[in-house]
Amino acid sequence: MSKIIQINHVTKEFKVLNRREGLKGSIKDLFSRDYKIVKAVDDISMEIEQGEIVGYLGPNGAGKSTTIKMMTGVLEPSSGEILVGGHVPYQNRAQNAQEIGVVFGQRSQLWWALPLVESFKLLKDIYQISDADYDNMMQLYASLVDFEPLLHKPVRQMSLGQR
Structure with a gap:
């Protein structure tokens, strides 16, 4: 098997404003800012094989x-x-986006006012998914999770768990 993801000694740091306390501190922050470096990721390495x-x-x-x-x-x-996939992700975002999918729990990719099926169709077009692949995936997920009763319901009317 080939390595699909390789992460070698990766660190991510953010420059964050070191806020002072109280009203005086807030006023001082307007004129002179003090920053600190926060390490969000500290020297991680891992490899993931294709299919793993x-x-x-x-x-x-x-x-x-x-x-x-x-x-x-x-x-x-x-x-x-x-x-x-052999590519540096931030240098190849468009290609990367077509080959992988990520869902973060705190933000939905579903359109609030649209029925679920219309959100799916919009995402299908955005990610250039063929009709055949879309139909196959809809059938697969319908068999795994009974979401058919929700397809024509606006997302705003769904519970968090349903979304």
Whole structure:
């Protein structure tokens, strides 16, 4: 099997405003800012083989989402190297987006006012999914999760679990 994801000694740092307390501190922050460097990801390395199923677990603030964002090309690592499918994700975002999918729980890709099926059709067009692949995936997921009663229901009327 080939390595589909390679992460070598990756670190991601963010420059964050070090806010002062109280009204005086807030006023001082307007004129002179003090920053600190926060390491969101600290020297991680891993390899994932094609077809391998992996769980990426850790406590809040451990850098899981930041790592995934670097793997998708949304963020660039501060140091180290990431290859996904042999490509550097942040240099090949358009190609990368066609080959992988990521869903973050805090933000839905479904359109609030549209029925579920219309959101799916829009995403199909955005990601250039063929009619045959779309139909096959809809049948597969309909057999795994009984979502057919929800297809024509506006997303805003669904519970969080249904979304």
